[in-house]
Amino acid sequence: MQSLINAILLDELRIIIHPVILGSGKRYFDNIDTRQDLKLIETKLYKTSGSMLMRYEIVK
Known part of the structure; x- marks a missing residue:
């Protein structure tokens, strides 16, 4: 993932x-x-596990 971010491909x-x-x-x-x-565009909490999904858009 780091190489994709560095190459601005995400x-x-x-x-x-x-x-x-x-x-x-x-x-x-x-x-x-x-x-x-x-930019944070979505969050979702999974109540059974306590996990949280965070979805970010890369601002260009």
């Missing part, structure tokens, strides 16, 4: 957050070369 990002404590974790966006402005 129109939209969908990120799902799961409520789990893992310790240090892994960073999603560690090696992004340029700043991308995002």
Whole structure:
């Protein structure tokens, strides 16, 4: 995903957050070369698991 963001080939990002404590974790966006402005266009909460979907549009 990082290489697609750096090449400006994405129109939209969908990120799902799961409520789990893992310790240090892994960073999603560690090696992004340029700043991308995002616009939140949708959120959805999954009540049974507590997970949340966030849908972002990349502002060009």
